[in-house]
Amino acid sequence: MSFGVKLKGLESKVVVQGPRIVQVSDPFIDSEDGLRTVNAEILEMYLYGYDQRGALITVKGGRIFGLSKLQGVIKALKKDSDFPARLYFDLELEIVDWGIM
Numbered sequence: 001m002s003f004g005v006k007l008k009g010l011e012s013k014v015v016v017q018g019p020r021i022v023q024v025s026d027p028f029i030d031s032e033d034g035l036r037t038v039n040a041e042i043l044e045m046y047l048y049g050y051d052q053r054g055a056l057i058t059v060k061g062g063r064i065f066g067l068s069k070l071q072g073v074i075k076a077l078k079k080d081s082d083f084p085a086r087l088y089f090d091l092e093l094e095i096v097d098w099g100i101m
Contacts, residue, residue, distance in 0.1 A: 014057050016049035021062075024074070027082075035076045042070035042089065058096040068092045 025039040044062040051057055061070050072089030076082055 014049055014051045014059075016047035016057065016059060018045065018047040020045040020047075021064075030075070034079050036079075036082055036085075037076070038074040040072045040074055040087075040089075042072070042091075045070070059093045060096055061091060061093040065094065067094060 020042055021044045023041050023043055027036050027038050029035070030037040042062055044064040046058075046060045048056065048058045061067055063069060070089055070091055072087060074085050074087050076085045
């Protein structure tokens with residue numbers, strides 16, 4: 001997983017890894033586009049990695065930490081197929097530690 005971080009005057013791309021607990025719904029056909037869809041929620045994640053300068057970053061997210069729901073959707077790219085699929089999530093994360101702060 002990778003994401004961008006922007007703080008006042010600071011911008012960095014971070015590649016992180018670590019445990020995640022994801023809960024998914026049963027697959028269904030979306031009535032708007034006819035694509036096979038699965039609702040998902042990341043219940044807990046605690047990720048770590050290094051930014052472009054080599055500084056350690058630790059990030060947590062999910063309801064287990066008292067943060068907002070991390071809800072997403074897994075959606076097939078074409079009808080009558082499960083794969084390939086695209087995954088979308090709205091994330092609110094807390095930076096626990098960043099070696100440059």
